[in-house]
Amino acid sequence: RDVVITGTGLYQPPHQISNAELVEAFNAYVDRFNAEHAADIAAGRQEALSHSSVEFIEKASGIKNRYVMDKAGVLDPMRMYPRIPARADDQWSVMAEMAVDAAKKACEQAGRAASDIDAVYCAAANMQRAYPAMACEIQAALGAKGYGFDMNVACSSATFAIEQAVNAVRCGSAQCALVVNPEITSAHLEWRDRDCHFIFGDVCTAILIEPAESAVSTERWTVLGTQLATQYSNNIRNNFGFMNRCEDSNWTERDKTFRQEGRKVFKEVVPLAAAHIEAHLGKLGFAPQAVGRFWLHQANQGMNQFVIKKLVGADAGSAVAPIILDEWANTASAGSIIAFHEHRADLKSGDLGVICSFGAGYSIGSVIVRKQ
Numbered sequence: 001r002d003v004v005i006t007g008t009g010l011y012q013p014p015h016q017i018s019n020a021e022l023v024e025a026f027n028a029y030v031d032r033f034n035a036e037h038a039a040d041i042a043a044g045r046q047e048a049l050s051h052s053s054v055e056f057i058e059k060a061s062g063i064k065n066r067y068v069m070d071k072a073g074v075l076d077p078m079r080m081y082p083r084i085p086a087r088a089d090d091q092w093s094v095m096a097e098m099a100v101d102a103a104k105k106a107c108e109q110a111g112r113a114a115s116d117i118d119a120v121y122c123a124a125a126n127m128q129r130a131y132p133a134m135a136c137e138i139q140a141a142l143g144a145k146g147y148g149f150d151m152n153v154a155c156s157s158a159t160f161a162i163e164q165a166v167n168a169v170r171c172g173s174a175q176c177a178l179v180v181n182p183e184i185t186s187a188h189l190e191w192r193d194r195d196c197h198f199i200f201g202d203v204c205t206a207i208l209i210e211p212a213e214s215a216v217s218t219e220r221w222t223v224l225g226t227q228l229a230t231q232y233s234n235n236i237r238n239n240f241g242f243m244n245r246c247e248d249s250n251w252t253e254r255d256k257t258f259r260q261e262g263r264k265v266f267k268e269v270v271p272l273a274a275a276h277i278e279a280h281l282g283k284l285g286f287a288p289q290a291v292g293r294f295w296l297h298q299a300n301q302g303m304n305q306f307v308i309k310k311l312v313g314a315d316a317g318s319a320v321a322p323i324i325l326d327e328w329a330n331t332a333s334a335g336s337i338i339a340f341h342e343h344r345a346d347l348k349s350g351d352l353g354v355i356c357s358f359g360a361g362y363s364i365g366s367v368i369v370r371k372q
C-alpha cells in the first residue's frame with residue numbers, strides 16, 4: 001500500500017546564540033586559559049589556545065546562529081557547556097518534552113490526535129539516558145498506543161527511522177507512525193575547541209507517517225522509496241558511554257565529546273552523498289534534474305554547494321536546495337527535516353523531492369517523496 005508523510009513539527013529551544021556572542025565567550029575562555037597556563041606555555045609544556053572569529057565561522061560553515069536549551073552555561077567562560085538541571089524520575093525528561101511539543105505540531109498538521117499514534121521512533125545522535133527507552137516515555141507522555149524504540153545513527157538517525165516507520169506502516173504493523181528527533185547537541189559538543197565550537201545547535205523535529213488510504217490530512221507526500229547506506233569511519237567520533245567507568249576514564253576527557261577530522265569528512269562524504277542520491281533516483285527511474293527540491297543534511301553550506309552542483313548544477317541556498325543552517329546550525333539528524341518542514345509549501349501536486357542526510361558512521365539516508 002502507498003505510504004504518506006502527513007505532517008511535520010518543529011520545536012524551537014528557548015535561547016539563541018549569535019556568532020558574535022559565541023566568539024566573545026570563547027575568546028574570554030581562551031584568554032583565561034592562556035593566563036592560567038602562562039608559565040607552562042612559556043616553557044613549551046602547554047600549547048597556547050587561539051581565538052575564534054566570526055568571519056572564519058561564517059566563511060567555513062555558513063552558520064550565523066544556533067538555538068540552545070541553555071545559553072548562560074554555554075557562554076560562561078568558567079563553564080562552557082549548558083546547565084540543564086537533573087529531573088526527578090517522576091517528571092518528564094527534557095528530550096521527551098521537546099519531542100512531545102514537535103509531535104503535537106505534526107499531529108495538528110496531519111489532522112490526527114496524539115492518541116492515534118501507534119508507533120514511536122525516537123531517533124537522535126544521543127539519548128538522554130540508557131533506559132527505559134526515550135520512545136517509551138514519549139509514547140506515554142503523548143498518550144499514544146502501540147510501541148516505541150530508540151535509534152541512533154548520528155546525523156542520519158531521522159532518515160533511517162523514516163525507513164523503519166514507512167516499512168512498519170507498509171506491512172500493517174503500524175497505522176500512524178511518529179518519528180521524533182530531539183537533538184540536544186549542545187550537551188555533547190566541545191564548546192572549548194575552536195575547531196568545532198560553532199557547529200551545532202539544539203532542536204526537535206517530528207514526522208508523521210500513515211497509509212495513504214486512511215490519511216485525513218489535506219497535504220500528503222507519498223514515499224516513493226528510501227535507501228540507507230553506512231561505511232565505517234572514525235573521522236567523526238565520541239567515546240562517551242557506559243563503559244567509561246570500567247575504563248577508569250572520565251567524562252571531562254576530550255574524547256568524551258564530539259570531535260572530528262572536518263576536512264576529511266568534507267572530502268569523503270560529499271562524493272558519497274551525491275553518488276547515493278543519484279543511484280537512488282536512478283533506481284526509481286528519475287534523473288536528478290526531475291527533482292523539484294533537495295532537503296539536504298545541514299552540516300556545512302559548502303558541502304551542500306558541492307553536492308547540489310554535482311547533481312543538478314544549481315546553488316545550495318537556492319530554491320532547489322534550501323539552507324537552514326545559517327539560522328539553526330548543524331542540528332545533527334534534524335537538519336534535513338527542518339529544511340523539509342520549512343521549505344515545501346510552495347511545491348505543487350506531482351512535484352518530486354529528496355530528503356537526504358549524511359554524517360557520522362559514515363551514514364547516508366535518502367527518502368524520495370512526491371507531493372500528492
Ligand code: CO8
Nearest residue numbers: 052053056060155185188189194258262263299300359360
Ligand atoms: N576561528 C578561527 N580559525 C579557526 C577556527 C575558528 N573557530 N577553527 C579552525 N580555525 C583555523 C584552523 O586552525 C586552521 O588553521 P591552519 O590553517 O593554520 O591550520 C584554519 O582555520 C582552517 O581550518 P580547517 O581546515 O579546520 O577549516 P575548514 O575550512 O575545513 O572548516 C569545518 C572546518 C567547518 C569543520 C569543515 O571542515 C566542515 O564543515 N567539514 C564537514 C564537517 C561535517 O559535515 N561533519 C559532520 C558532522 S555532523 C554529524 O555527523 C553528527 C555527529 C553527531 C552530533 C554531535 C553533536 C555534538
